[in-house]
Amino acid sequence: MSVGFVMLVHEALNRAEQVARQWASHGCPVVIHVDKPVNRQDYEGLVASLSDLDNVQFSHRRKCEWGSWSLVAATQDAATQILAEFPDVRHVFLASGACLPLRPVQELVAYLNVRPRTDFIESVTTEDVLWATDGLEAERFTLRFPFSWKRHRALFDRYVRFQRWIGFQREIPESILPHLGSQWWCLSRQTLSAILEDPDRYYYDKYFSKVWIPDESYFQTLARLYSTDIESRSLTLSKFDFQGKPHVFYDDHLQLLRRSDCFVARKIWPFSEKLYKNFLSPDVAGLGATEPNPSKIDKIFAKAVERRTTGRAGLYMHSRFPQEGFEKGKTCAPYSVFEGFSELFEDFETWLEKAVGGRVHGHLYAPERVEFVDRQPVFSGALCDSAEIRDYNSKGFLTSLIWNTRGERQSFQFGPKDNQDISWLISTDPNAQISIISGAWAIELFNSNMNFSAIKKEAGRLQRIELAHLKILRSMYTKARVRIWTMAEFVEAPMEPLQTIIDEIGQRNVRRLTEAPKMVNLDGFGQFLQNLKNQGMQAHVMGDFPTGNDTEQQVSSRRRPYLVQ
Amino acid sequence: MNGLKIYRRRLQRKRWQIRALRKRRELTSVRNVTAKIRPDDVLLFVTLRNERIRLPYFLKYYRSLGINHFLVVDNASTDGSREYLEDQDDVSVWSTDASYKRARFGTDWLNWLLRKYAIGHWTLVVDVDEFFVYPFCDTRPIRALTDWLDASSIRSFGAMLLDMYPKGPVAAQPYGDGQNPFEIASWFDSGNYQISRNEDYGNLWIQGGPRSRVFFPDTPERAPALNKVPLVKWQRKYTFASSTHMLLPRGLNFVFDEWGGEKVSGCLLHAKFLNTFVEKSAEEMERKQHFASSQEYKAYYEKISENPDLWCKWSEKYINWRQLEILGLMSKGNWA
Structure with a gap:
């Protein structure tokens, strides 16, 4: 008993010849269907080159078009022919010209001999189909498709929409339940002949000839009527990408294909010299009775599809530039934004770096220059500290920075004096952890040597900016982890919020903080705010800062031992 | 998209095609095989x-x-370039003494030749210092890529220009005949690119890299464009709009995905920063055939002739395309 191959060929005839020869010379009959558009000369060349093998035949040539009935008709012809001409054949294996056997054909024969009545055909109901990508899983059985998808796409789409709109439905023959699956199958003589010799075949053919891509459903559906033992999987390793076109194998897939243990793979790029040479060589290593195991290949191709559809989160580049809202992750990793901390605490950056690790930058969006960690002129990814370059594409600057430093947490300072362009970006980014001590910007003014009227003006400006920023952070669109304290609240009990923030970053410290950052001297700050108020500038983002006893409070707070057990 | 805009772009395309037709007179066939x-x-x-x-x-x-x-x-070479090319079996040569600038930096000439010889072919349009890198280029020939693009009904393929530079002063290591330029200029900037969308032509506009970092830190908007669409399956109605940065019809410029996925893309390794460039830039300033007329570019060329060092401690050393793909400078997309 042997297996016979039906080969559908439309290009790369030289490769088809090699493969057919491989099978035929090992005692497996082959019937080849060559697509009608292939020119006569090439066809005759193929016939002549295989004329030395008496178990290779050619079937009646039809013009085949992808997605149309012609492919099924061609398969029917060739299958009928092989069953009639080669009575020894027990299984018929449908292959294409781009298929390549990966294991010696004797192993396939032995494999099928152990399973004499099994039909290997992927066949699942339309509800369970995961791969169909055109949204036509069920509708391919109930609509009409008179227009070519390849040549008249617009007409095809429009006609589908039209039928949906008027609610057109074809009737599915009662005796069948539509099933879909890979068009590359291996059926037993019993099942295949039952399908081909069915008294109702005329009606089935008539119905399926108007189904969309019938080669994925004709045998898959009808096999269910006759088969006693269906293995719903294909013996051909064939992967499809998200547009439903087959993945192609190249020379560099050699090892991968070897380890897949599959019998036949498709589709092979015709110029993959190394693959053809290796797998068609007479001493290709046998694997005995090993089961096919395509999972490794599955993984690679699944990843490829994911890359094409989802991409790498947080990456903006010349072939991935998502529109706003479609980023699937605005940035690639979590980061922290601190507002007001470096104003309230002395040398906050150093302290934070000790506490949480990673990179702690200064004000990345400072007006004069980018304050990278240690004030480096250039940082990861060769980002430049020029404020002009940064502001030229301020959001891109942040996403680039986070992308460039993957694997290392970034924290930076921010405040109302900085470029505010990124407010929406960070507030809507789930990766951002934003902690704000509102009003802390006033400390710098408080310590400055400016004239009071200038201070007042500047305070008014900064407060307006901060209010706008806070409004964004409090909006309903915010996805960042935002914590806002007024300065008054924070000064009251600084350790607790700090501990929370640092626990959340949670890189290094699982212990309690042992050392708090040193707060700047706030003696007279309350009075300073009062003066602003007295001059008509209502500074309120700091919260209710006590005016009178602040000195006392500050003294005590400075003396407070910052060792918390 | 309103009809007027579409029509205007169509007119623009026609104008460039006519211009290319006119400029063909400047070309003399030297060796046509x-x-x-x-x-x-x-x-x-x-x-x-x-x-x-x-x-x-x-x-x-x-x-x-x-x-x-x-x-x-060949635009009036005097160093034997033309003679060298004439000796090659697979090279057809045209020569011209006309102005490079007035042929829109050679675009008109190429548009004409493309129209005449490239229709139906996959064509790569590059400069002599640009080296095309695409996914799997070390194991798969370009035909594998174009076959795959054909099968996927993709007409054009994007590549970002990646400026490569040596460590140390640009002219310190002289480039030799036949040498791989990336033995010298083996460093690049991995993540300082600014991308924005050109709504009119649909393409991305990319700037940045060492040129922006070193030569245009105060005027980043003047930095040269790095987005390119070098590989196109040419058709009669196509035309390059501005160098190979963008094409018309604008559908060819959509070499990126805007819904979060990644399309397949490559890079053009730009071996510009070698000693030859420092020597040439003086001459270029003289000829004013590049974009050199503006003040910024004068400063640019002046800086170049000072033989600067573009290297910094965050520069990456080039290994292979896989490195570029990991860094996010190109993508395999769904080609596996």
Whole structure:
């Protein structure tokens, strides 16, 4: 008993010849269907080159078009022919010209001999189909498709929409339940002949000839009527990408294909010299009775599809530039934004770096220059500290920075004096952890040597900016982890919020903080705010800062031992 | 998209096509072996001037990728470039003494040659100092890529220009005839690019890299564009709009995905920053044939002639395309 191959060929005839020869010379009959558009000369060349093998035949040539009935008709012809001409054949294996056997054909024969009545055909109901990508899983059985998808796409789409709109439905023959699956199958003589010799075949053919891509459903559906033992999987390793076109194998897939243990793979790029040479060589290593195991290949191709559809989160580049809202992750990793901390605490950056690790930058969006960690002129990814370059594409600057430093947490300072362009970006980014001590910007003014009227003006400006920023952070669109304290609240009990923030970053410290950052001297700050108020500038983002006893409070707070057990 | 805009772009395209037609008179065929071109061949188009020293490696590199025919416009070379090219079997040469600038930096000449010889072919349009890198380029010839693009109904393929530079002063290590330029200029900036969308033509506009960092830190908007669409399956109605940065019809510029996925893309390694460039930039300033007329570019060329060091401690050393893909400078997309 042997297996016979039906080969559908439309290009790369030289490769088809090699493969057919491989099978035929090992005692497996082959019937080849060559697509009608292939020119006569090439066809005759193929016939002549295989004329030395008496178990290779050619079937009646039809013009085949992808997605149309012609492919099924061609398969029917060739299958009928092989069953009639080669009575020894027990299984018929449908292959294409781009298929390549990966294991010696004797192993396939032995494999099928152990399973004499099994039909290997992927066949699942339309509800369970995961791969169909055109949204036509069920509708391919109930609509009409008179227009070519390849040549008249617009007409095809429009006609589908039209039928949906008027609610057109074809009737599915009662005796069948539509099933879909890979068009590359291996059926037993019993099942295949039952399908081909069915008294109702005329009606089935008539119905399926108007189904969309019938080669994925004709045998898959009808096999269910006759088969006693269906293995719903294909013996051909064939992967499809998200547009439903087959993945192609190249020379560099050699090892991968070897380890897949599959019998036949498709589709092979015709110029993959190394693959053809290796797998068609007479001493290709046998694997005995090993089961096919395509999972490794599955993984690679699944990843490829994911890359094409989802991409790498947080990456903006010349072939991935998502529109706003479609980023699937605005940035690639979590980061922290601190507002007001470096104003309230002395040398906050150093302290934070000790506490949480990673990179702690200064004000990345400072007006004069980018304050990278240690004030480096250039940082990861060769980002430049020029404020002009940064502001030229301020959001891109942040996403680039986070992308460039993957694997290392970034924290930076921010405040109302900085470029505010990124407010929406960070507030809507789930990766951002934003902690704000509102009003802390006033400390710098408080310590400055400016004239009071200038201070007042500047305070008014900064407060307006901060209010706008806070409004964004409090909006309903915010996805960042935002914590806002007024300065008054924070000064009251600084350790607790700090501990929370640092626990959340949670890189290094699982212990309690042992050392708090040193707060700047706030003696007279309350009075300073009062003066602003007295001059008509209502500074309120700091919260209710006590005016009178602040000195006392500050003294005590400075003396407070910052060792918390 | 309103009809008027579409119509205006159509007119623009026609205008450029007519311009290319007009500019064809400036080209003199020196050696035309285009009869050898077979229907499946992948073609390469290039305009050059005085690049004799770069040519051997350039041709070797692209032959090894599987380019079948080179079509070259020689813009009045005096260093034997033309003679060298005439000796090559797979090179057709046209020469011209006309102004490079007035041919829109060679675009008009190439548009004409493309229209005449490239229709139906996959064509790569590059400069002599640009080296095309695409996913799997070390194991798969360019034909594998173009076959795959054909099967996926993709008409154009994007690549970002990646400026490469040596460590130390640009001119410190002299480039030799036939040498791989990336033995010297093996460093690049991995993540300082600014991308924005050009709504009119649909393409992305990318700037940044070492040129922006070193030469245009105060005026980043003046930095040269790095977005390119070098590989196109040419059709009669296509035309390059501005160098190879963008094309018309604008659908060809959509080489990126805007819904979060990644399309397949490559890079053009730009071996500009070698000693030859420092020497040339003086001459270029003289000729004013580049974008050199503006003040910024004068400053740019002046800085270059000072032989600067573009290297910094965050520069990456080039290894292979996989490195570029990991860094996010190109993508395999769904080609596996």
